Amino acid sequence: MKVLINLVIAASISAVSLSALAGPGHGHSHGPSVKVSKSKVEKVASAQVLNLIGKSKIAKSWKDKSIASSEIKEFGGRKEWVVTFKNKDEKDKSKATLYVFVSLKGELIASNFTGK
Numbered sequence: 001m002k003v004l005i006n007l008v009i010a011a012s013i014s015a016v017s018l019s020a021l022a023g024p025g026h027g028h029s030h031g032p033s034v035k036v037s038k039s040k041v042e043k044v045a046s047a048q049v050l051n052l053i054g055k056s057k058i059a060k061s062w063k064d065k066s067i068a069s070s071e072i073k074e075f076g077g078r079k080e081w082v083v084t085f086k087n088k089d090e091k092d093k094s095k096a097t098l099y100v101f102v103s104l105k106g107e108l109i110a111s112n113f114t115g116k
Contacts (some may be wrong), residue, residue, distance in 0.1 A: 036106035038081075042070055045083035045100035048111055052098075061089045062098065072104070074116075080109060 045067070050059045068086045070078050081102040090096040094113060101109040 035104045038070055040106050041081045041102045042067055042083055044102050044106055044108055045070075045081075046083075048100050048108055049085060049098065052111065058095075058098065059087075059090065062087055065098075068097075079104060082115070084115075 015042045049058070049062055049065070053060055053063055062085065063086050068084045070081060070083045073082045081104065083100045083102060085100070086099040087096050087098070097115070098111060098113060100111040100114040103109055
């Protein structure tokens with residue numbers, strides 16, 4: 001009888017432990033993915049431009065540049081926002097277009113001058 005009670009208790013503890021591991025934040029979610037608006041994405045991208053200026057990664061002349069385009073593109077089967085800024089004042093033409101990549105959930109992914 002003690003063995004049966006111990007077995008039931010052990011099985012209950014195992015079941016509770018496994019269900020705790022299956023919650024959100026562990027690589028997948030069963031709920032719908034939340035997509036943010038274009039406006040929110042553009043705010044994230046603009047904040048990134050200011051962040052890059054603050055870290056002296058790009059010239060201060062980028063501060064007043066407006067968004068040239070915002071669109072969803074697919075890279076390796078994954079869709080993400082690409083927000084493009086253009087700076088005609090930039091002397092180095094290879095750095096005259098800044099691309100900011102934002103996830104569909106509104107999280108900053110990266111930024112660069114190549115668009116890749």
